[in-house]
Amino acid sequence: MSKSSTESAPKTANRSTTPGSERFQEYISGSWAERPAQQVAPRESAPFAAARRARISAQFPGQRLIVPAGPARVRSNDTDYPYRAHTAFSHLTGWGSDAVPDSVLVLEPTDDGHDAVLYFRPTAGRESSEFYANATIGEFWTGPRPSLDDVAADLGLATRALDDFPAVLETGDASTLIVRDADDALTDQLDGRRLLAASTDLLEVETDPDTEFARALSELRLVKDAWEIRQLRDAVSATKLGFDDVIADLPQVIAHRRGERLVEGTFNRRARAEGNTVGYDTIAASGPHACILHWTRNDGAVAAGDLILIDAGIELDSLYTADITRTLPVSGTFTAVQRQVYEAVLEAADAAFAVVRPGIRFREVHAAAMQVIARKTAEWGFLPVSAEESLEPDAQFHRRYMVHGTSHHLGLDVHDCAQARRELYLDGVLEPGMVFTIEPGLYFQPDDLTVPEEFRGIGVRIEDDVLVTESGCESLSAGIPRTVAEVEAWLAGR
Numbered sequence: 001m002s003k004s005s006t007e008s009a010p011k012t013a014n015r016s017t018t019p020g021s022e023r024f025q026e027y028i029s030g031s032w033a034e035r036p037a038q039q040v041a042p043r044e045s046a047p048f049a050a051a052r053r054a055r056i057s058a059q060f061p062g063q064r065l066i067v068p069a070g071p072a073r074v075r076s077n078d079t080d081y082p083y084r085a086h087t088a089f090s091h092l093t094g095w096g097s098d099a100v101p102d103s104v105l106v107l108e109p110t111d112d113g114h115d116a117v118l119y120f121r122p123t124a125g126r127e128s129s130e131f132y133a134n135a136t137i138g139e140f141w142t143g144p145r146p147s148l149d150d151v152a153a154d155l156g157l158a159t160r161a162l163d164d165f166p167a168v169l170e171t172g173d174a175s176t177l178i179v180r181d182a183d184d185a186l187t188d189q190l191d192g193r194r195l196l197a198a199s200t201d202l203l204e205v206e207t208d209p210d211t212e213f214a215r216a217l218s219e220l221r222l223v224k225d226a227w228e229i230r231q232l233r234d235a236v237s238a239t240k241l242g243f244d245d246v247i248a249d250l251p252q253v254i255a256h257r258r259g260e261r262l263v264e265g266t267f268n269r270r271a272r273a274e275g276n277t278v279g280y281d282t283i284a285a286s287g288p289h290a291c292i293l294h295w296t297r298n299d300g301a302v303a304a305g306d307l308i309l310i311d312a313g314i315e316l317d318s319l320y321t322a323d324i325t326r327t328l329p330v331s332g333t334f335t336a337v338q339r340q341v342y343e344a345v346l347e348a349a350d351a352a353f354a355v356v357r358p359g360i361r362f363r364e365v366h367a368a369a370m371q372v373i374a375r376k377t378a379e380w381g382f383l384p385v386s387a388e389e390s391l392e393p394d395a396q397f398h399r400r401y402m403v404h405g406t407s408h409h410l411g412l413d414v415h416d417c418a419q420a421r422r423e424l425y426l427d428g429v430l431e432p433g434m435v436f437t438i439e440p441g442l443y444f445q446p447d448d449l450t451v452p453e454e455f456r457g458i459g460v461r462i463e464d465d466v467l468v469t470e471s472g473c474e475s476l477s478a479g480i481p482r483t484v485a486e487v488e489a490w491l492a493g494r
Contacts, residue, residue, distance in 0.1 A: 279321025
């Protein structure tokens with residue numbers, strides 16, 4: 001069995017006042033009204049998740065496949081982080097923000113594929129002390145869990161109680177594969193069973209079959225199905241509302257000594273209202289903080305005359321997330337130098353958009369953006385060589401001002417498909433249904449002596465989410481202002 005968060009209960013024993021007598025348990029277990037039966041229909045994602053399971057089943061015939069949702073993760077002492085199931089588990093089950101911790105999906109091999117069984121901890125009866133005494137999973141503390149029948153109808157999956165799962169592990173051997181990073185305790189237990197069951201020959205196999213399984217699950221997400229694309233559209237639409245909220249709050253943001261925190265809070269409020277949460281820590285980087293690529297401390301002021309770079313995305317209850325960056329002039333209009341940098345980044349983004357179509361290599365998107373970045377920085381006299389020389393693999397001087405890549409896949413994870421092979425990711429051929437970001441930038445550090453003083457401390461990034469179509473591409477975030485005129489009008493309309 002998984003090491004679950006129930007083990008945190010003893011941490012409260014020294015301060016618990018929960019009654020423990022038999023008389024109290026008898027009293028609290030009775031006189032409850034019958035709960036009305038619920039009519040549960042399969043959720044919209046169920047047939048799409050079934051198709052994904054069929055695809056992964058075909059890749060691993062005759063092997064048992066274990067995909068844990070994972071346990072709750074401790075934040076401090078007996079306080080857990082908000083729960084989020086493992087990405088592979090959510091992808092194969094369709095269970096999103098309402099997934100029950102410690103659940104496990106098992107694909108049992110059959111003669112013609114696999115049978116899928118979902119193991120989870122169903123709701124406890126009122127005759128059990130769990131529902132009132134267990135602060136980690138008890139109904140009084142965290143709310144009721146669904147029944148086995150409810151989840152079976154909801155997800156279109158066979159379900160069994162989590163108490164039945166240890167028997168699955170007991171028969172684990174070298175032919176059983178597991179998502180290793182989802183639940184460390186389960187992985188350790190399976191490894192122990194494998195050692196007991198394995199022959200010397202099996203122990204000497206060079207290729208790690210679990211790694212191949214994880215890679216296949218990651219590559220399964222490279223091309224999104226119709227339901228996933230709808231989720232990503234909705235996530236982008238919700239994210240637009242978050243940016244609108246931030247712009248409306250700019251007067252309060254500017255007035256506060258930690259205005260970046262207000263930006264973060266305003267956006268996160270919208271994320272909780274429209275979806276599950278943010279898809280990643282919001283970057284609210286004002287002034288020179290915009291030159292720090294992953295600035296998430298967000299503790300600085302937002303000053304008039306500066307730019308603020310906001311990199312944020314809303315994760316829906318399905319767990320699909322947007323990833324959008326806009327760089328806004330705090331005062332409402334760009335200065336001449338800010339506009340110069342901004343339009344160079346916009347030109348790089350547009351150049352990347354222009355090459356996206358089925359059949360090109362993923363890395364060509366980055367190359368298109370880099371040609372513009374190299375040309376612009378060379379024109380401005382920032383490079384020690386020409387743009388053409390800088391673009392040579394052994395030069396790359398322009399990358400001083402944009403060290404990150406231009407694109408990454410997007411979906412359930414903000415950096416989706418991360419375990420896919422290089423030949424299918426960076427060197428992969430674009431196909432209709434792929435969704436990724438285009439996010440060039442220019443960042444001139446406050447102490448960078450290679451650029452004129454008026455450029456120092458300016459950071460600009462423009463990031464959009466793009467869908468590869470049959471004939472080219474579609475910007476899913478086209479409705480979020482991005483040109484200089486659009487951005488200034490957006491701010492003026494607050």
